[in-house]
Amino acid sequence: MVSYKELGLVNTKELFKKAVAGGYAIPAFNFNNMEQMQAIIQACVETKSPVILQVSSGARKYANQTLLRYMAQGAVEYAKELGYPIPIVLHLDHGDTFELCKSCIETGFSSVMIDGSHHPYEENVALTKKVVEFAHKNDVTVEGELGTLAGVEDDVKSDKHVFTQPSEVEDFVKRTGVDSLAIAIGTSHGAFKFKKGTDPKIRLDILAEIEKKIPGFPIVLHGSSSVPQNLVKIINETGGKMADAIGIPEEQLRSAAKSAVCKINIDSDGRLAMTAAIRKIFKESPGEFDPRKYLGPARDSLKELYKHKVVNVLGSNNKA
Numbered sequence: 009m010v011s012y013k014e015l016g017l018v019n020t021k022e023l024f025k026k027a028v029a030g031g032y033a034i035p036a037f038n039f040n041n042m043e044q045m046q047a048i049i050q051a052c053v054e055t056k057s058p059v060i061l062q063v064s065s066g067a068r069k070y071a072n073q074t075l076l077r078y079m080a081q082g083a084v085e086y087a088k089e090l091g092y093p094i095p096i097v098l099h100l101d102h103g104d105t106f107e108l109c110k111s112c113i114e115t116g117f118s119s120v121m122i123d124g125s126h127h128p129y130e131e132n133v134a135l136t137k138k139v140v141e142f143a144h145k146n147d148v149t150v151e152g153e154l155g156t157l158a159g160v161e162d163d164v165k166s167d168k169h170v171f172t173q174p175s176e177v178e179d180f181v182k183r184t185g186v187d188s189l190a191i192a193i194g195t196s197h198g199a200f201k202f203k204k205g206t207d208p209k210i211r212l213d214i215l216a217e218i219e220k221k222i223p224g225f226p227i228v229l230h231g232s233s234s235v236p237q238n239l240v241k242i243i244n245e246t247g248g249k250m251a252d253a254i255g256i257p258e259e260q261l262r263s264a265a266k267s268a269v270c271k272i273n274i275d276s277d278g279r280l281a282m283t284a285a286i287r288k289i290f291k292e293s294p295g296e297f298d299p300r301k302y303l304g305p306a307r308d309s310l311k312e313l314y315k316h317k318v319v320n321v322l323g324s325n326n327k328a
């Protein structure tokens with residue numbers, strides 16, 4: 009058993025308490041390689057923001073859970089070396105079984121998500137409660153989910169939105185003991201969140217109703233990339249093909265962050281930033297074959313994107 013505390017990581021408890029009180033949200037950025045991790049830590053150290061490093065099941069398959077855990081431990085030391093030790097959470101994104109959550113908790117994760125949202129309600133309650141009981145014994149925080157997000161993210165996919173029912177949240181939170189709740193209000197996984205020509209709106213009215221039922225309880229938004237059109241344009245101008253990609257307008261996320269929403273997951277925008285940077289270099293310098301010459305600029309572009317998110321969307325700058 010490796011406790012996250014030995015690694016210098018923190019759980020989400022204090023961070024969420026302060027974020028809800030302060031009207032901002034903590035960034036949850038996914039990582040599965042070194043350049044992403046460097047970009048996240050550099051961006052959050054420079055903006056003095058706490059951060060949640062997320063590992064999805066796809067990342068575990070791609071990069072190996074043990075390696076990622078050592079990278080998170082490295083991130084703690086890296087932040088110190090950069091001159092400002094920010095609070096860092098290592099979080100399992102979309103855990104689907106008790107066994108997986110347990111294995112992450114035993115190998116140094118400080119926070120886990122158990123996503124039982126695809127199960128019938130009572131099964132979701134039972135599974136989430138089981139994970140919470142084990143996690144809390146180890147002072148690890150747990151995120152549950154009610155409602156289903158549309159879209160595709162690694163192994164998590166669904167064809168349609170099932171909005172969270174405000175009538176269920178109080179019972180779910182009480183019976184499971186979760187520390188935070190992911191809700192479905194129209195955000196979705198992937199880069200194709202809204203059809204071209206439709207009004208990209210999330211249901212802030214449902215969020216308000218949920219907040220009335222569980223005042224001050226930490227809420228999480230998944231699938232909250234904005235799909236910056238300048239990045240899509242670069243990708244398309246350099247041989248890519250992403251014509252109808254539309255995301256969540258940043259103003260809507262900003263207003264959600266001012267409420268009890270205290271964790272916002274952003275993954276696709278980072279993928280777009282890296283892809284745009286790499287495509288541009290390949291187009292402009294076709295002779296380039298040193299990976300550092302394209303992964304380096306991709307990392308810098310990712311870092312700029314994350315700094316923008318922290319300062320202009322989440323509001324978590326200077327909160328570390």
Ligand SMILES: [Zn+2]
Nearest residue numbers: 102161230231
């Ligand atoms: Zn998600």
